[in-house]
Amino acid sequence: MWLYLVAVIVILASVWLWQRIDSYRVFKKMGINGPPPNLIFGNFRQIMSQPVWMAYRKWEQLYGKTFGVFFLNSPSIVTSDVHFLQEVFVKQFSKFHQREIPDSIDTEDEKTNMVFAKGKRWKRLRLISNPTFSSLKMKQMAPLIQESVNSFMEAMEKRCQEEKPFDIHSEFQGLTMEVIASCGFGIELNSVRDNTSPFLAACCKVFSTPLVMMWPMFIAELLPSLTGLAKVMNKYLTRKKMRDIDALVSAAVQSRLNDPKSRRVDLLQLMLDAKTDNLDSTVPQAMTDSDVITTQEGGETGQQNDSSLSEIQAQCALFLFAGYETTSTALAYAAYHLATSPEAQKALQAEVDQYCTDEGAPSYETISKMQYLDMFLKESLRLHPIAPFGPGRTAQESSTVMGVHIPKGMKIRCDVYSIHMDPEHWGPPDPSLFCPERFTAERIAKRHPMAWLPFGAGPRNCIGMRFALMEAKMTLACLVKKFSVETCAETQIPLVHVARCTVQPEKAITVRLTRRHVVVNKTEE
Numbered sequence: 001m002w003l004y005l006v007a008v009i010v011i012l013a014s015v016w017l018w019q020r021i022d023s024y025r026v027f028k029k030m031g032i033n034g035p036p037p038n039l040i041f042g043n044f045r046q047i048m049s050q051p052v053w054m055a056y057r058k059w060e061q062l063y064g065k066t067f068g069v070f071f072l073n074s075p076s077i078v079t080s081d082v083h084f085l086q087e088v089f090v091k092q093f094s095k096f097h098q099r100e101i102p103d104s105i106d107t108e109d110e111k112t113n114m115v116f117a118k119g120k121r122w123k124r125l126r127l128i129s130n131p132t133f134s135s136l137k138m139k140q141m142a143p144l145i146q147e148s149v150n151s152f153m154e155a156m157e158k159r160c161q162e163e164k165p166f167d168i169h170s171e172f173q174g175l176t177m178e179v180i181a182s183c184g185f186g187i188e189l190n191s192v193r194d195n196t197s198p199f200l201a202a203c204c205k206v207f208s209t210p211l212v213m214m215w216p217m218f219i220a221e222l223l224p225s226l227t228g229l230a231k232v233m234n235k236y237l238t239r240k241k242m243r244d245i246d247a248l249v250s251a252a253v254q255s256r257l258n259d260p261k262s263r264r265v266d267l268l269q270l271m272l273d274a275k276t277d278n279l280d281s282t283v284p285q286a287m288t289d290s291d292v293i294t295t296q297e298g299g300e301t302g303q304q305n306d307s308s309l310s311e312i313q314a315q316c317a318l319f320l321f322a323g324y325e326t327t328s329t330a331l332a333y334a335a336y337h338l339a340t341s342p343e344a345q346k347a348l349q350a351e352v353d354q355y356c357t358d359e360g361a362p363s364y365e366t367i368s369k370m371q372y373l374d375m376f377l378k379e380s381l382r383l384h385p386i387a388p389f390g391p392g393r394t395a396q397e398s399s400t401v402m403g404v405h406i407p408k409g410m411k412i413r414c415d416v417y418s419i420h421m422d423p424e425h426w427g428p429p430d431p432s433l434f435c436p437e438r439f440t441a442e443r444i445a446k447r448h449p450m451a452w453l454p455f456g457a458g459p460r461n462c463i464g465m466r467f468a469l470m471e472a473k474m475t476l477a478c479l480v481k482k483f484s485v486e487t488c489a490e491t492q493i494p495l496v497h498v499a500r501c502t503v504q505p506e507k508a509i510t511v512r513l514t515r516r517h518v519v520v521n522k523t524e525e
């Protein structure tokens with residue numbers, strides 16, 4: 001009896017071992033090199049023992065621009081080859097329209113937001129949301145952002161008067177929370193600054209990521225037969241975490257629907273106005289590259305229904321999450337470069353003095369004219385891509401990319417840091433140096449379009465890019481118009497990155513503000 005039992009265990013273990021070793025041959029069969037995986041964890045432990053971008057950069061030097069790694073069980077191609085990425089993100093998008101997401105997430109659940117949605121559902125959500133982020137809508141929303149920037153400047157005034165170093169990152173967090181509360185849901189500014197605001201409490205709950213939230217992902221990866229259970233667990237934990245914010249968004253939706261006088265131009269209203277029923281009927285059966293690419297342009301109209309209402313709620317909650325931390329961190333990195341690159345700060349101030357002649361935050365039209373501001377921000381985002389793990393895709397069918405056969409289900413991860421530091425795209429000067437002049441029109445024209453990826457690329461890029469850039473530009477222009485940002489003994493130089501939900505500065509961005517005395521040149525066209 002015992003002998004039989006031992007024999008069965010040995011046979012099962014051998015089958016498991018053989019399957020595992022065989023699954024690790026996947027890259028060899030494709031002709032792709034990569035770091036040798038551990039039998040149980042794949043390359044997961046190497047990836048977790050250091051910031052992932054450092055692991056990628058090391059492997060890129062050892063194995064070339066395209067290599068294979070195993071996140072626990074799942075194989076992923078990691079690449080910094082811009083030609084390969086252009087195929088995946090743009091040219092063959094219909095085969096790679098899905099982001100690479102853990103199996104524990106139920107992509108069809110109506111509460112699952114656009115980031116994790118799949119296929120036609122993603123396309124419908126994107127079509128509904130695209131018009132909300134068009135240039136025209138940004139222009140209409142600009143006054144709300146200007147209002148928040150003006151109240152942020154009052155806080156900066158106090159900081160300057162105090163003459164003490166302070167953490168400008170946390171000030172930016174207050175600003176971006178106000179902006180997204182106001183532009184997202186019409187929530188009054190004062191209620192956000194108030195620490196007892198239920199809005200703030202609900203947001204804090206969403207932003208905290210306790211380890212327990214990762215369990216479903218580990219279960220689905222290590223024991224694929226328990227994926228169903230992992231999905232149920234994930235749904236339960238996510239709904240629990242989102243309960244308060246869902247209730248707030250739902251109340252805001254109901255009040256808009258019940259009281260037509262409460263209309264205002266904000267993300268929630270624009271989403272409610274983008275009616276969805278007819279969109280369903282416009283989604284074609286087959287998803288071709290060209291029809292998916294048209295999702296960039298905007299959506300059509302139709303009738304509202306209950307199911308889309310709850311989907312809209314989920315998207316609005318997502319915008320809150322996506323719009324807060326990313327933009328405040330982008331501003332914090334930009335402030336670091338204002339302080340540590342005085343020449344670039346002077347050049348920016350010269351441009352601001354020329355264009356921003358009115359009191360208060362500049363208008364949408366004014367910031368659109370300011371080229372150096374655009375170059376400054378883009379260079380800061382190149383050196384500090386805040387969401388470098390965002391741009392990834394999963395093959396929805398097998399295909400051939402740059403001569404490599406990609407099987408269905410293969411994940412493609414983008415090595416954003418290596419691309420952003422590649423002298424082939426960015427030199428000279430040395431890509432590790434801050435130099436906004438890399439973004440002159442002539443240099444951009446000569447560069448591969450996939451060389452700058454802070455917002456991802458292709459039809460599934462960041463939908464909020466225009467919104468984030470507008471907010472960041474208005475804030476920076478206003479800040480340097482009145483003050484110079486300076487380093488102090490507490491400023492961490494060079495700054496160190498750490499991976500949290502996004503890639504954050506390890507320490508506070510501590511700076512000092514000094515008042516400028518400017519003779520304003522009234523030359524604005």
Ligand code: HEM
Pocket residue numbers: 099114115116126318319320322323324326327330385386387388390391392453454455456457458459460461462463464465467468
């Ligand atoms: C500096 C600020 C921001 C950065 C660096 C950033 C970065 C990114 C990146 C890298 C992606 C993945 C793109 C891809 O897969 O190709 C993404 C997706 C997304 N972002 Fe942003 N983001 C920012 C601000 C915002 C804002 C303000 C919003 C909304 C208010 C937003 C909403 C989204 C959404 C909804 C997606 C998913 C799009 C889809 O799957 O179709 N982001 N973002």
